[in-house]
Amino acid sequence: MTPQEVLDRGLTELTPVLGPAGFEFIDTEGGFDSAGQFASGEFLRADRRLELNVRSSLSLVRYHIGEVTLSHEEFVHGVRGLNGIAEKAEYPGFSNDPGAGFLHLRHDLERFGVVFLTGGARAFRALKKWLDKHPKKTGLAGLGA
Numbered sequence: 001m002t003p004q005e006v007l008d009r010g011l012t013e014l015t016p017v018l019g020p021a022g023f024e025f026i027d028t029e030g031g032f033d034s035a036g037q038f039a040s041g042e043f044l045r046a047d048r049r050l051e052l053n054v055r056s057s058l059s060l061v062r063y064h065i066g067e068v069t070l071s072h073e074e075f076v077h078g079v080r081g082l083n084g085i086a087e088k089a090e091y092p093g094f095s096n097d098p099g100a101g102f103l104h105l106r107h108d109l110e111r112f113g114v115v116f117l118t119g120g121a122r123a124f125r126a127l128k129k130w131l132d133k134h135p136k137k138t139g140l141a142g143l144g145a
Contacts, residue, residue: 039054
């Protein structure tokens with residue numbers, strides 16, 4: 001499967017969550033670079049976008065509202081911390097299925113995504129501010145987080 005085919009297949013998982021929230025998908029780039037073949041695109045609505053990049057599977061997920069940007073890991077860490085949610089993220093997950101990352105991301109959007117999908121820019125900035133004060137632990141200290 002090419003990266004574009006993986007992306008196209010993955011959109012069937014994400015569109016039912018992002019479409020009703022007013023997001024539209026656009027392909028942004030594809031081709032070859034030093035790391036090989038890739039495809040990318042974004043779900044857009046006004047000043048927010050969900051950036052996706054695919055190589056052999058979903059390899060990058062970034063949330064943007066205005067000038068504030070967060071990786072998926074940062075986003076989920078912040079939402080869990082601010083809301084006292086014990087459940088962990090499913091994305092990226094581990095699978096031999098190149099499209100499984102999209103299924104995991106859909107779960108995470110449904111579970112943690114309200115601040116991005118329907119929240120205001122102020123709530124997203126507050127999430128970023130919380131993350132700046134509470135960075136994710138790394139190394140052995142981060143194993144339990």
